[in-house]
Amino acid sequence: MTSSLPSDSQVTARLPQSVKDTLQKAADLTGASLNQFMIQAAVKEAQSILAQSQVIHLTAQDTDRLFELIENPPEPNSRLKQAIQRHQEFFSEAN
Secondary structure, three states: OOOOOOOOOOOOOOOOHHHHHHHHHHHHHHOOOHHHHHHHHHHHHHHHHHHHHHOOOOOHHHHHHHHHHHHOOOOOOHHHHHHHHHHHHHHHHHO
16 A cells, blocks of 8 residues: 655745735745745754754853863762662663
């Protein structure tokens, strides 16, 4: 039995005529259809948002502190030691 799923999806949006006119003018200037222009703009914005959510920006001072902690980690406190113990017990029981 073959699947009859469409290869494309459709999104519909209602917008004021003035917004559509602005988008159409911009699309015309780029040589794209209104649909192509809207998709390109939406994908560009989505990629920007996703990139921002996946990158951590550190100041020079924060970067120095991070590398210092990596190179010279502090001694584990009691809560970390307990967490390590629970982790080891959990995974030793799983085997």
